[in-house]
Amino acid sequence: MTQTRSLVRRAALAATAVSAAFVLAACGSDDGSDTGAESGSAAGSGAQPSASASAEDTAGAHNDQDVSFAQGMIPHHQQAIEMAGMAADQASSAEVKDLASRIEKAQDPEIKTMTGWLESWGEDMPSAMPGMDHSGHSSDSGMPGMMGKEDMDELMKASGKDFDTKFLTLMVEHHEGAVEMATTEKGKGQYGPATKMADDIITAQKAEIEEMNKLLGKD
Incomplete structure (x- = not known):
């Protein structure tokens, strides 16, 4: 139990x-x-x-338009800087010299930025620099506003008031081409920094076009 x-x-x-x-x-x-x-x-x-x-x-992200914008605008800017560099010794107007200096200061950093984009994307740098060898024509390069050899040679030989007039006339055309290129980028580009730069170029260069037309005595 x-x-x-x-x-x-x-x-x-x-x-x-x-x-x-x-x-x-x-x-x-x-x-x-x-x-x-x-x-x-x-x-x-x-x-x-x-x-x-x-x-x-x-x-x-970027697309082909962003690549084309950078590859085209780099030599376009380089030519503008070359043109502006002539003003220090050849221009007679203080206003023209000041404008040329501002163009150099604005566009050189943009060239460096766009070069960095192409490197980071693994894309080719522009193979030709029309502004540097004076061989470019807008019809050949596909870049509106680019000066040809004849225009660049004439500008290099000019001085004083003659230079001022030629420089302003050519740079207005050059700026108009840049605005056209930037407008295309703004509408078709995908890469945010590139479309932002395009917007900045449009704003700045339209203002400079107006300034140059005034210096030329145009309304």
Whole structure:
């Protein structure tokens, strides 16, 4: 009889232990669920940077128009800088010299920026620099406003008031070409910094065109 009671007591204790184990397991399951939720939340937080990275990739994406803009505007700017560089020694007007200086200061950093874009995209640099070798024509290069050899040679030989007139006349045409190129980029480009630069070029060079026309005595 005593042995039977002992067996019953052991069975009861075993049942109690099993129940306790189930309770603990249930609690652990609840905790696990909470942890899972937290992990899910953390995963959600972890997904956020991925979304941000994706947004950055989209913002940094570029298309063929962006490449064409940079490859065309670099030599276009280089020619403007070469033309502006002549003004220091050949111009007679302080206004023309000041304008030429501003053109150099504005466009040189833009050349460096666009060069950096092409390098980062793995694209080729412009193979020819029409402004530097005086061989470019807008009809050949496809870049509106580019001066040909004859125009550049005449400007190099000019001095005084004659230079001022030639410089302003040619630079108005050159700026109009740049505005045309920038307008195309603004409408068809995808790369944010490039379309922003295009917008800046349009604003700045339209203002300079107006300034140069006034110096030429045009309304």
